[in-house]
Amino acid sequence: xxxxxxxxxxxxxxxxxxxxxxxxxxxxxxxxxxxxxxxxxxxxxxxxxxxxxxxxxxxxxxxxxxxxxxxxxxxxxxxxxxxxxxxxxxxxxxxxxxxxxxxxxxxxxxxxxxxxxxxxxxxxxxxxxxxxxxxxxxxxxxxxxxxxxxxxxxxxxxxxxxxxxxxxxxxxxxxxxxxxxxx
Amino acid sequence: xxxxxxxxxxxxxxxxxxxxxxxxxxxxxxxxxxxxxxxxxxxxxxxxxxxxxxxxxxxxxxxxxxxxxxxxxxxxxxxxxxxxxxxxxxxxxxxxxxxxxxxxxxxxxx
Numbered sequence: 001x002x003x004x005x006x007x008x009x010x011x012x013x014x015x016x017x018x019x020x021x022x023x024x025x026x027x028x029x030x031x032x033x034x035x036x037x038x039x040x041x042x043x044x045x046x047x048x049x050x051x052x053x054x055x056x057x058x059x060x061x062x063x064x065x066x067x068x069x070x071x072x073x074x075x076x077x078x079x080x081x082x083x084x085x086x087x088x089x090x091x092x093x094x095x096x097x098x099x100x101x102x103x104x105x106x107x108x109x110x111x112x113x114x115x116x117x118x119x120x121x122x123x124x125x126x127x128x129x130x131x132x133x134x135x136x137x138x139x140x141x142x143x144x145x146x147x148x149x150x151x152x153x154x155x156x157x158x159x160x161x162x163x164x165x166x167x168x169x170x171x172x173x174x175x176x177x178x179x180x181x182x183x
Numbered sequence: 184x185x186x187x188x189x190x191x192x193x194x195x196x197x198x199x200x201x202x203x204x205x206x207x208x209x210x211x212x213x214x215x216x217x218x219x220x221x222x223x224x225x226x227x228x229x230x231x232x233x234x235x236x237x238x239x240x241x242x243x244x245x246x247x248x249x250x251x252x253x254x255x256x257x258x259x260x261x262x263x264x265x266x267x268x269x270x271x272x273x274x275x276x277x278x279x280x281x282x283x284x285x286x287x288x289x290x291x292x293x
Contacts, residue, residue, distance in 0.1 A: 058231030
């Protein structure tokens with residue numbers, strides 16, 4: 001019966017990607033907390049213990065992303081089987097779309113069935129799209145505006161360091177470049 | 184005598200996790216500790232790499248997990264071996280013994 005649990009977990013991971021991400025984060029944080037505690041018991045001071053725990057754990061974000069990816073991957077190992085599952089899903093979606101288009105809609109029940117089918121397809125599309133975009137965000141393929149801004153800032157500071165361009169946003173007295181021009 | 188820490192061979196992590204869980208349910212941190220303990224502190228798993236391994240085993244249905252309260256009253260995710268996992272552990276152990284004896288035979292050949 002374990003494959004049923006694995007499949008349920010996989011479906012849950014696709015349906016609620018944010019839940020899985022926070023669950024993974026809680027689990028990894030627990031690990032770091034335990035390691036920190038053990039380091040403190042070994043005689044380290046709390047800050048040092050926390051740093052050492054982080055270091056011995058490795059790249060937290062990468063591990064988190066990897067765990068989320070595994071949760072969202074199909075619970076079968078064979079590529080042929082995976083392709084088969086995707087094909088079945090595509091055929092089901094296509095079939096539903098065809099039935100929806102060809103449903104008799106000259107009476108009320110027909111129209112209602114058509115609306116239900118459209119709602120099911122739209123819902124499936126939204127869930128699938130959200131899961132995919134969450135996965136891409138988690139793996140860093142796409143970045144939010146804030147992340148892009150941060151990265152650009154890091155990049156431009158790298159460039160100025162490399163070429164020795166000393167443009168500082170604030171001088172020693174805390175003045176911005178504009179204030180420096182006018183005062 | 185200086186104790187050289189053995190590097191973990193590819194593919195042995197799954198077997199070690201299964202073995203650690205064979206002795207009873209544990210959370211991720213506990214699994215790392217138990218592996219170090221049963222190997223006489225010779226095998227140290229990179230802590231972060233343990234979790235993708237655990238998730239892979241869970242996806243295959245060899246282990247299952249549930250949230251519970253840990254020994255220090257914190258919420259933790261505990262893993263336990265499934266029936267399929269037990270069977271897999273036996274297969275992995277047999278494969279490992281075969282590989283180890285074949286390697287020894289090759290090394291002792293003159």
